[in-house]
Amino acid sequence: MRILFLGYWGLYDGLTTSTIFPHLRLLQAREDVDAIRLVTIERDTQAPTPLQFTPDFEANKISFQPLCSRPSSNVLLNKIEDFTRFPAELIKQVAEFKPDFLLARGAPAGALAYLVWQKTKLPFYVESFEPHADYMLESGVWRPYDPRYLFQRHWEKRQKQLARGLMPVAENYRRQLVAEGVPADRIATVPCSVDAHSFTFDLGARQRVRQRLGFGAGDIVGIYVGKFGGIYYDEEAFAVFRAAADHFGPSFRLILLTPDSQAEIQTKLQASGLTLGQTFITKAPHAEVPNYLSAADFAFATIKPAPCRLFCSAIKIGEYWANGLPVLLPPGIGDDSMIAEQEGGGAVFDLAKPASLKVALEQLTTLLAPADYRQRIKQLAVKHRSVARAREAYDALLRPS
Incomplete structure (x- = not known):
């Protein structure tokens, strides 16, 4: 299998280190995985290439290609630009890398995966799948009329309908998804994984x-x-x-x-x-x-x-x-x-x-x-x-x- 793994944070963001890297280690260890391309979204003007993997990553199996966000003082315009430009850039990567599927980390990355699916019908999975739009609304970060909320909510609905597999992070949400009509055999609960050894008391x-x-x-x-x-x-x-x-x-x-x-x-x-x-x-x-x-x-x-x-x-x-x-x-x-x-x-x-x-x-x-x-x-x-x-x-x- 060839996997395009899409994150929604920068390479050196703590969330990438703590949540994506452990899963890359799992995937590279699988005998049926031939190649993985990690794609991150870089908010700085200088993208961190080449990727500096830790020694336990296999350079011949995992490659890296960032999506570089254009700097903007307006957060709303910045996000809109991301979702209008990045799908086309991802489609170019799909044509070059030829993955069997796209594996997205989180519902915002899943939205990009869905937009790529619209044009290519490339199968996609979403891990760490959560109702991100409602999180942001209920926390007061977004408003009901905010375009980010309206688009993200729609894209999450499409992910539920079209993703080949969803990996929610809580049993509470797995049950909710089943109640909404998502087939149970397309869902597996995966709480945010932690390397217990690395965090052992010292x-x-x-x-x-x-x-x-x-x-x-x-x-x-x-x-x-x-x-x-x-x-x-x-x-x-x-x-x-x-x-x-x-x-x-x-x-x-x-x-x-x-x-x-x-x-x-x-x-x-x-x-x-x-x-x-x-x-x-x-x-x-x-x-x-x-x-x-x-x-x-x-x-x-x-x-x-x-x-x-x-x-x-x-x-x-x-x-x-x-x-x-x-x-x-x-x-x-x-x-x-x-x-x-x-x-x-x-x-x-x-x-x-x-x-x-x-x-x-x-x-x-x-x-x-x-x-x-x-x-x-x-x-x-x-x-x-x-x-x-x-x-x-x-x-x-x-x-x-």
Whole structure:
């Protein structure tokens, strides 16, 4: 098989590293896969070519060809230009590479795959399939009349109808798709996979990072990885951080790994009453994230609840669990909120019910008490986020034309 693998992020974006690369490793290991072309969307003027794969990628099996977005200060015009120009560029790649099918990562990439199908009838699959348009609407990022919402919603409908296979990230969404009439044999649930070995707790890293940051061995450290705003809480997240500081007292410390402006984050921390001495903010490469997780005791996943959030699978939660960290999170976040409640993977709070945050923090304290809590929680990542789920889905769905 020859596979054109289409991502929707840049080559060096953390989402590409954490969600696409593990699946490329699975695909290159298959004897029936002859060649893979990875296509990413680069938002910078200089595309990162040639592709610098890590040593476990086979250069003779995997090639790389980016789609380069033209810089624009207008996000809407930029996105429209992407979806009018990129299909034609992908069609040229199809003619050159001659894939058996296109495998798209995420519903926005799936939209491009569908637009290519319109012209070429090249079969396509969509993994990490989620109702992206409704996510953005319910999070307040898009409006009902926004062309991005209207087009993306239509394209998702066509993906459900025409994709040879869909790989939603949550069982909740698999059931919803079946209820909508998508044949069950065209669906396989694949939660966002995590390499549990790469994210394993490291005592040495814990000691080194804490010493470097000036955190004591007995401090209670919470960590958050990701952005603020959009589909994530913004000011509300800092209120949650403050509640944790109040709960744990003077020994509480906070690590924030975020691409957001440090100056803006510091302003929000100070407004919430957290001091600079209690916190550390940086933008860390994905390879360094496990070290920071090892330095922490628990993690935050401040994702905005919304009806469609039941259908998501946050990669950060899988990474937290792989490191043995219990997670403080809102209700209705994919399958994970239920797993946290039923299997001890964390504690759930609902900002619509202010008293629930205090209860969740008390539950979190209980989870942190056993000496072996990290080993137990790591098993949740092994059970629910193993890359083996993707291997099984590929075995069941992928086939040449």
